[in-house]
Amino acid sequence: MGIAERRLRQKDQMRSDILTTAWKIVKEEGWQSLSIRKIADAIEYSIPVVYDHFENKEAILLEFGKQGFELLTKKLQQAKKKSEDPAEQLMAIADAYWNFAFKNKEYYQLMFQVGISGCEMEKCIPQQSVFRELVQEPIEKILKQNKKAEVNSCLKYHTFWSVMHGLISIKMLGNTEIDEELNKMVLEDAVSGLIKNLGK
Amino acid sequence: MGIAERRLRQKDQMRSDILTTAWKIVKEEGWQSLSIRKIADAIEYSIPVVYDHFENKEAILLEFGKQGFELLTKKLQQAKKKSEDPAEQLMAIADAYWNFAFKNKEYYQLMFQVGISGCEMEKCIPQQSVFRELVQEPIEKILKQNKKAEVNSCLKYHTFWSVMHGLISIKMLGNTEIDEELNKMVLEDAVSGLIKNLGK
DNA sequence: CTATATTTGCTAACACTGTTAGGTAAATAT
DNA sequence: ATATTTACCTAACAGTGTTAGCAAATATAG
Incomplete structure (x- = not known):
């Protein structure tokens, strides 16, 4: 029926x-x-x-959080596919992350800018492993290429995310209306610096 | 009377x-x-x-914000005085900033973790110039030492702050209870990477 | 010392939040 | 036609920030 x-x-x-x-x-x-x-x-x-x-307001927020993490995951995976070169992959991932943040300001704020309303966003991060694999793999490749396998790739992974998040947060705080040019440059500067550091 | x-x-x-x-x-x-x-x-x-x-609740928050920025400014200025070498100065400032964030979690959250309650913290950042001078000066010295005066020190300044803020935010999100060791290492890694990058 | 003015503090309310208990009336199943 | 489930609402509770208006304590002036 x-x-x-x-x-x-x-x-x-x-x-x-x-x-x-x-x-x-x-x-x-x-x-x-x-x-x-x-x-x-x-x-x-x-x-x-x-x-x-x-069930409550938080459930609604978590629903959007889930959506956000799904979209972000997709975007990052797509970005990675664009190249086979690990350094280019990292740069593309950084770029995609940056674009996600500013094309989906509402998602990003909800997902990473804690304190919006006592909402525990951690609950809806897909598997911590997804992002980790995505970024850590190219990092390890670069380290191997440069015979620096002893370097802690987990450390570098954390550094990468922290830098990305910092760049975006600072821009979203928007104290000093810096022009778009400079922002993109800060991203390129920081990430290319990180990548170089993997190889030197 | x-x-x-x-x-x-x-x-x-x-x-x-x-x-x-x-x-x-x-x-x-x-x-x-x-x-x-x-x-x-x-x-x-x-x-x-x-x-x-x-006048209202925001006024109370702003009062604490002011206190926080004053304390942070003092700590950073003290850190800088510890050495004459610009690279060491930057490292000390980074270290002091890190310590401030975790010894004064409440201040840091209020000052930089937006969205607590629609409070416009920008209103009580001392002069934007204070932090800028503090960090930009050693950066410029290093660039000069290495005959790279053409490099945009403003860019490097933003990168420095963004990286610092990112490291701390990510740690405060506290998804993955990383041990203290790793955290300090992430800081050292990122900042020393930045400093090296000034000199290459 | 009394009368006026001022400051101090309170009660009670308004307009919002998230959340839930309990009832009604309509839609469905028996 | 009756019983049951479902859909939906009213009204309330316990919070939030904020303000109007009044009473009592205090200080000033005559």
């Missing part, structure tokens, strides 16, 4: 309406301004209806 | 009581958990009394 299925479809529709609406609010007013009441108003249902589809 | 003065003293005392109490709450429960009501309860006065001394 199709009734149960229609009900499931309607339930899914409602769930996705909630997410769409929430996303619109975030885009227009920021994460700080997202509230259950605003969502309820916008979908023209009462508040508890939202709670029929999400 | 001393009456007006006593009143001023009492007013100052109350103000400082509010700050002390607020700081205690933050230390025990975090920034998210700081509220005007809790402060009022703790000082055993009613809510509006708090508003007699601070």
